[in-house]
Every structure is written in structure tokens, then in C-alpha cells.
Amino acid sequence: MTNRRTRPAPRPPAGTPGPAELANRARASLADEVRLTRWAAEHLGGGTGAPHPRTTGTLPSDAVERAAGELRLTPGQIRAAWDRARLAGLVEVHGTSARPGWRLRAWDSDDAAVLRGWVALFDAWSLIHPAPDGVAPAAVAEVVEAMPQLLSLLQLSAGPVTVPALLDLLGQRVAELHDERCEVPYEGPEDEAAGPAPDTATLSRLLRWALGALAAVDALTLGPARATLTPLGSWAVWVKLEQICVAAQSPAGNIEQPAANMLLGCARLTPGPARAEYRAWLAARPVGSAIAELLQAARGEDALLRGLAFEALRVVGAPAEPEVRAALGEPALRPYALLWLAEHEGADPEDAQDVLTREEQTWLWVDTAAAVADHGENELLVRHLDSAVRTTVPHLLDEVRAVGHPRTVQVLVALAAAHPDPALAKAVRRAAFQVHTGGV
Template sequence: MSIEWVNRAIDELRAWGRAGGRDVDADEVRLLCDYASDYLDVNELGDFTPATFEELLLNIYPRKVIAPPESAPETVAAARTLVDFLLETEEIGGKMAARMRATLDRIEPEMPVALADTSRFGMAKSLFSAMGADALEQDVSLPAAAEASEAGEAGAEPCDCPGCSPLPPVRLASREALAEAALRVPLLTDARRLVQWMLAGGRTLDPGGGLRDGDAAEAAAQLSVAAPAFLWELAVRAGLVEVAGTAVFDADHADPLEVWAAAVRFAVEGDTGGHVTGEPLLDEELYALLDLFYRVQAPVPLDAVREYLDDDLDMADRGGADLEAVARRLVYCGLLQEGDGTLELTPLAVWGLHELYEDFEMEPSRLPDLAEADAADLIDGLLAGVLPEVAEADITGWLARRTPAQAATELLEAVSGAPAVARGVAVTIVDRLGAEAEEAVRAFLEDEELRPHAAHWLTARGLAAPALTQDEVLWMSVDMLALALPAAEEDPETFAENMAASGPPSHVIEEMWRVDHPDLVDVLELLGRSLPDQNAAKAARKAAFKARSRAIG
């Protein structure tokens, strides 16, 4: 977090650099100072010690900062610049500077290894790394979002903090389902009960538009609700009731989703005093917490949430947060739902945040409902990259709308002549279908590229099928491996493990060079790089050479 001494130090550093004609990486030095202040109780430049640099670069950075190992030299160089600055401005003496430089010399070769060691990652960093966020540690707050919008209008450089980085596309539930869910949120149900109680009793408000103390006490006793004054403010902000001076009027026909959107805005923007999460300080950071869940788009383990609260939102320094109690409050408020040791946003909360981001002009995007798409769009959508849970729901919903025969026909027709990755997706889905799809699949035995897959599908179900030639078997092997190319490039270790368990043997690989397949060379080169069996890897490299030579010839 930015603090005054860091701002002054960076201003002085820049002036020092200009005066001496030095190339100063002020942003990197600021990061060092920020982390030293946040986590190591460094409150001024003179507090830096050799141990500070060791803890920062070998513990804090690997645990907290999303940075590739190759960035380590830049960070160490910035630390050396900081040492030079400390010495020349007499914040430290010559002996201390020498000890710091010796420490940095020792750290330099160790830091890339530490940054690459995923076992050192903090839980929140691990989650953001999986999402691809560029910077985890900068403040995520409503002002940041608003400033980002203003900066965009003014043509300024965009902020690179997580709160301003591009939002991931999300799948929104239907308005009908959301409206029904909004009517069942316990928080809003209690607010409605309070409104009806006030109207039924003909009660009036205090001059400020709030509950009178006597009414608040009576409501708490009669309705068994906590914090009636907060509930009343929520009801007013959400449009559940109309107020004119001290008079109260029924707000008929309030749209449940408009009410919910206003309630979400109040929860993250209003002065809620701890009535949302049960923790006043956490209420102030609620936007950051919900924004994290929105960007992760998956159930988050409770340990990850606890670490995020303690470390990234500094709750540990403020006495800690009772996560179980916080979770219960957020479930009551309709914002989170609990799983087996996990928490995630409710569909209502996803929708409410999406609306809020639109108000902030942060350009949130939606994933189309692939269950309603045709086969080609379903395949394209799955290839565009969706979470496994979302993909599974899309496929299940898509198949539920068709008979097995219709599904097989539509999928296979959509990929006739298509690239291997698209064909692989279609074949994988068709493989879920039972024998009811036999005639539809059999019709594609005449398609040169789909014939091997159709024959294999029939054989696997004990149905009559033509025997595949050796060339067709080899072609299908290459075709299915081509499907794995994108994932293998992103996660070569997992691909290598899979190949070690079920990859083709050397004698099959040796013959693959003869296959007429557009992805043949890429497949063989991938096998040559990935196979743990050295003989099989060598066979793949030789086959790739032969395939390239044949193509040239």
C-alpha cells in the first residue's frame, strides 16, 4: 500500500538519479519499499538491512508477487540501486552497504529459482497466477475502479492493478432464475418483513429518515432480526420502500433484480459498519474480496480465502477475521455459497457484480449459453476456453436438447473437413453417446477423416464395424495427438506424464512419418520433446525428420 515515506523516498530517488545521470528503475524500487513497509515493518529508508533484502527477495517476492523467474535480475538491480542511494544520501554507512551488496550477490542466483518454485506461492498468488493476472498486490478498491474509468476518458495510461485489469467473461444465469433467487435472499426477506411491519403499524421515521430508536428496539424483538436500522437503510437504498420526510409508503411492484442490484451496490459502496460481513474493517474491503471471487470463477478453498483475508487485506494485523462467521454472513446476504470446504459467488452475486462493473464502465463480458448453440458454435465456444465445470454444463445441456442420433449427426457434420482440434472435440462428445446413435455414426464411415473415428466408436460398443487398415490406425493416432497440441504447449509436464502412461510405443511412432496428416510434423516434434522414454523420443525425432523430408521432396 502506498504510504507517505515511500512517496517521499521515490521522489528523492528520482532527483538523485537525475542529478547523477543515473538510470533509476523507480517503479521497481517503489515495489521493494512498499513490500518492506507492508510485511517487514520498515518505516523509513534507514530501516533497510541485509536481512530485509534477503526476506524480500527470497520469501516475500516468491510468495506474493506474480513475476517470471527471468525478472529476478531487474529486481536485484533495483535493490543495488537502492543500496547506492542509501549510501550516498547517508541513510547507511559504508560497512552496511558492503554487507548489503554481499547479500545481493548471494541472492542473485537464488532468486529466479525461488520465483519459479510454485510450492512457495501464497494461496492468493496461486489463484491469480492461474487466472493470468499481471499484478496481485496493488490495491483493489472502488476508487481504483472509478479512477480507471476517468483515466480512460482522459486518455491517461491505464492502471495495471487487478481491479483494473480486463475482467474475465462470465456465464450469467437467466433473468427468470435470478429474479426467483433474489426473492429468496434471507437479507432481503428480512428487509421486506421490516418494511411490512413498519407499514402495518403506521410508524413514521426520525427526522433523518431512519428508524426511531424505540421502533428499532421493538422490531428487533418482534421480528427477531439483527440491526434493524441497517436493514431499514438497505430497504430504502434498494427501493423496497418509499420515504418522504418522515412518512413511509409502500413501493409496489419493485423489480426483484433492480432491488438486488441496488443492494449489491449498497453492500460494496455504502457505510455498512460491519453489518454485511460481521467485520467492520472487512466491510470496507468487501469489493476487493468479491472482485477476487469474480475473477477466479471457481470455488475457492477456505484456506485460500483465509490467507487472502489475513495477508492481502491485512486482516491478521487487525486482529484477524472469523472466516466461518464471515462466510455465514455473506451466505445470509446472498453473495456467497458454500461447497465442500470452499466458497464461491452465487449466480446472483455474479450478476450483481456484472451490473456494477457496467456502471463503472469496466466492460464486463458475458459467455454465451452454448447449450442453446448449434454444433459448430458449441465446438468453437469450447475451444475458446471455458472452465471445466462450465464446459461440462454446456455439453450436458446441449446433449439434453437432442436425441443421441441428432447430436451425433450435428457434431460430426460440423467438423467434416475441420482442423484436428475441432474434430477431436466433436469426437470426444460423440463418445458419450450410446448405441442409439449407431446409424448416425455409421453414416460417417464414408468420410475419409471421420471414418477411423466412426469405426472405432462402433467397435468400442460391440457393433459391426469395418476393420481399420494400419494406415488408418496410424492416422487416427496422429489425429488424436493433434487435439492435445494446444494443451501440451501450455502444460508440457502433464502431457509428458500422460504420454509416459499411455503414449504410443516406439514401433508405432517409427511408422507415423508415412501418415498424410496436416499436423503430423508438429505432433512428432512434440513427442520428441515430451516422451520420457528416450528410445521413443528418439524415434519421434527421426520420424519428424523423415516427414519433413518427404514434404520437401
């Protein structure tokens, strides 16, 4: 049996084009999307690229008609191109407005940015077309979860694979997913959460949908009852297989772990190796379920997981924006979400703190101190206190007491125990006592 930690990384397919040629293929794949985004920047933003007040998640109807006429595309093609442009990061939606993304500015000169944009679209293939009507969402989710195995078969085959062979593999993989969840078929009402495995007819419909969506992003081509990966699709699958194998060989090796365990496993890694672990973990999962799992980990009591989860979400990028924006309504996640969105919109990480109110900055300072107290060393905790941007320690303590963080007492007690200055430690202990007793 092959040791999971010594599994060899897959070799790129024979004849795989080089990065420059792959980037040009990606540019060709997204040519209409780039044309439309540039048209929108010029005609809807007054030529400045500024967001248009009516340009939100979807283009206004009059803009669709104008763009269709000027770009010689149908209205349906314009709407589809706009959606694809958003998924590829060419368009960024911020609140109630949209504007060209940084990737569009780099489009003609940065091959890596182009390929990342196309991979973002590839990762979001299941959002390109609506799933078939009348199919349970759980069945759709299972097919999305099973598709990486089918894509691996297509990549390893280095040629056409028949649809019956893909359907057979899909059925096997869905059955395995039910076995892994210990779901026993039974006669009776369908389980609302998962239900019985989809029948062959349903799987066939879902397979046609999945193959069509992947063809729409130029990841594969469809022939009579067969499918073949394009050079771009083959390269993307190889990259993801390589990420998985590299993670399996790494000291962390967290790819099979749930989000919370993976994040804790990355806690002591430097930023570069940690991002590599995040990418490999994400590559092994449907992007939607990965985002949900990371945010669920962030909602727990461990403050360290909150910060790490949002670091992993930075690796996810644009596909995470709707869920991160929704997290603004959760007090424990709001400061992290605000910083994530500010950086996603182009703010320098050093300036991103400016989007937080004074209270939000204080809450985040306490949350970070809680993470250090639970997982760090005394010296780090003392440095965290010294790094606080406040006029005086008493003023900081007043703000900390007022912000109402649930870990305030524990943080202050840990700070008092760690700080070498007896007078300052005494003041911190007094503040902890006041918070604990509700005094002033």
C-alpha cells in the first residue's frame, strides 16, 4: 500500500502547453468577458472605470441591450458573459455597485493573473448553469462532490472517455459518498437532508448538466457520447492533483482533515507553507462547501481559528465574497470580514484597519489576545499589549472593559500574569476584577 505521505506527485500530461500558451488560451476563453467588462467600464462608469450606481450584481436591462448591439452579441450572451466575468474576478461587486477588478488591469501583461482568473471560473463551474429542475439539492451536491474523481479519470486517460464510463464512475462515487455517511437505503419518505442515492436517470441528467457546465468554461469538449479535457482543463486538473500530493507529502499533511483541524495544523507554519496547505485543502473540496466549513470553524470559541479561517478565505478569493459579506451581521466575525473585504477591494493590508471603528478595533485586539493566550507564549502576549495603538494603557483598559468581548477577563488575567512590569500588571489585574464583578 502506498504511504500517503510519500505519494509521488503526478507528472504533467505529455504535450502540455507552456504557461504563456496556456495563458493565451485562457485569454481566448474569456475574450467576450474582457470585452464586456471594458465596455462597461467605459460606458457605465463615464470612462473612468468608476462603479455605476445602477450596476449591481447584474447588468441593468438597458445596459444589456446596448452592450449586445455594440459588441455584436445576443442579450443572453451578454448576461452569461457578465456572470462569467464576475466569477473570473474581472468584475468585482462591492455592496450595491460593480467595477472592473484588478485582474482586468493585469490582463494583457500578467500571464499568472490570467490563469488564476480562468481557474477561478473553472472552480465555479457548477454556478455557470442552473441545475436541472426537479432534482433534490442533495443529489446535485453529491454530483458536484463526485466530479473531481471524474475529472481525474479524464486527465489520466489523456483522451476521450465515453459518457457511459463516466456515468458508471459517477454512480460508484455517489454510492461511496452514501457509504461514508453510513446512509442505509430504506423504503419510506425521502430524507430531507440527504435521501436515497439518485437513480440512474437522475444521475444521467446531472452528468449531462455537469459536463455541459464544464464545457461552458472551456475545461472540456463534448463529442458524440464522449468527453475530452481541453489543454486548459487538463492543466487545471493536474495542478490540483499536484497540490493534493504535495500536501500529502508535507509535514502538515492536512488535506484529509476537517477545517478546524487543518487550520490548527497550519498554525505554526510560516505564511508561504500555510497558504500552500490552504490551497491543497481547498483543491480537494467543492469551493462552496469549503467556504461554509471555514466560516463554521470561525464561529467557534477558539479565536485562533477565526483569524486562520479568514487567512484561508483570502486564498479562496472572489468566490468567498458573498459569504464573507453575509458574515458582517455576526459580531464575532464582523471585524475579520471587514478587513477581508477591504483587502479584497484593493486596500493595502497595513491600511485596512482604517475600515474598522474604534470599538471594532478593540474587539479584534481582545480576540487576537485570546488567541495568543490560548496558543502562544507569554512574550507574544506582552508584545501584543505593547503593540496596541492607544495613548495610555489605562485608556486601553477602559476601552477593553467597555467592548464586551466574552474573553475579556481571561485575556486580562493572562496579560497580568505575563507582564514583567509589576505596576502595569496590577492595573491589568484590577481591570480584570472590575470586568468580572461588573464594577467600574
